[in-house]
Amino acid sequence: MTPNYEFAGTANWRDDWKACLPECVDAYEPCFILFRLNTITEWVLITFVDDRAPVREKMLLAATCATFKSEFGQCYIEHEKHVTDQKDLTLDSFESWLKAKTELGPMSEVERELHNAQQERAAIAHAGPQHMKGVAFPVDRNAEEALRKLAQQQLSFVQLSVDTLNEAIKLESTLDSLEPTALASKVPRDKPRYTFYNFDHTWEGVPQKCTLFIYSLPSSGSSIKERMLYSSCKGPFLSAAQNQYGVMITNKMEVDARDDLSEKALLEVIHPLPVEAPKQFSRPAPPRAGPRRITKV
Incomplete structure (x- = not known):
């Protein structure tokens, strides 16, 4: 992966959005966009895949998405958004999407339980690493x-x-x-x-x-x-x-x-012993080929 565009940013993320997006995105090239909102741990991951992009590039982006999030740090990604048109990268479009995601309307009991479970998983993800790398005990x-x-x-x-x-x-x-x-x-x-x-x-x-x-x-x-x-x-x-x-x-x-x-x-x-290559199956000779199998006395 190679960076196509970088921006240092200011204290106002809305001004940064207007200065960068959607002009920094190429027309048909799929890409990952990382945008920081308020804090260093509040990032938005946008996967931009235009409908007119080649199928091979779409498959490459989909195949590397999980690895990209793991290398960057899943606990730092607050929101994820998939975009297929540059018009959806405007500030108004993003704010309406963010408002609809954060402000919850009336929910049933099952939907409320699912939402609470999702919030608990997000809190655990922000608390620390996703996997355990071992216990380092001091050496005497x-x-x-x-x-x-x-x-x-x-x-x-x-x-x-x-x-x-x-x-x-x-x-x-x-x-x-x-x-x-x-x-x-x-x-x-x-x-x-x-x-x-x-x-x-x-x-x-x-x-x-x-x-x-x-x-x-x-x-x-x-x-x-x-x-x-x-x-x-x-x-x-x-x-x-x-x-x-x-x-x-x-x-x-x-x-x-x-x-x-x-x-x-x-x-x-x-010094392990060398592994012998498996022998190929020797096919028997076809009929009427090779030495005669029946001899007359």
Whole structure:
């Protein structure tokens, strides 16, 4: 999307409307129009689609409308209006439409309930974001120091837990060196944990180093609240581990009590086997082609 027209605006939105609309709109080009009324959170979204516009451009505007509103922020859009003629973009036409929308006439009980429900949804939309991006718990000082040492290759194994009472991420254990065969015994299968492991190995004759993040979440043995907190904290915690503490995560694993954590399983995660292309079906030879199938003695 590219901007076609911009206007800084003044304190009087009616004067701004007269100065911009409908002259700023091309005759047959569909577009989105964002116009601010009184406050920074009171915007009007106008989708202008002329009836004589090409069908392809109409379809493109309709297909990108939901994405456009999501990127701009649904909570900032106070009113939406669909216009198919430039005459409907005049100030008189817009004010009459706005007055008819804001001033409600006599309503039945069902219409009043629907209107109240719509107002409640609008209030929730203005209150905050539309979706939850995760819970960022603070990281304990000991855990911060262990993550920095892990990033500097001073530690081989770092395991952390989420303290549900104090709402923080705490350090459980660290090891200077750990063999891959002993990793399974260090990851508990009855409690959720965040585990970092510096895996030094040799692949095709070349020594390699990689950092694995293992998210162990048992299917039973932990409360629903505990599992939800581990799942919600994982995204913000990994972002902080990479950006703030310098941990370069090569691969991520999510395991439960039944999954394998042997050295072979780690190698399959780091170096997955190539997927063979499906073989094409070989059609049989048609009649009277190929070698004879019946021989006479």
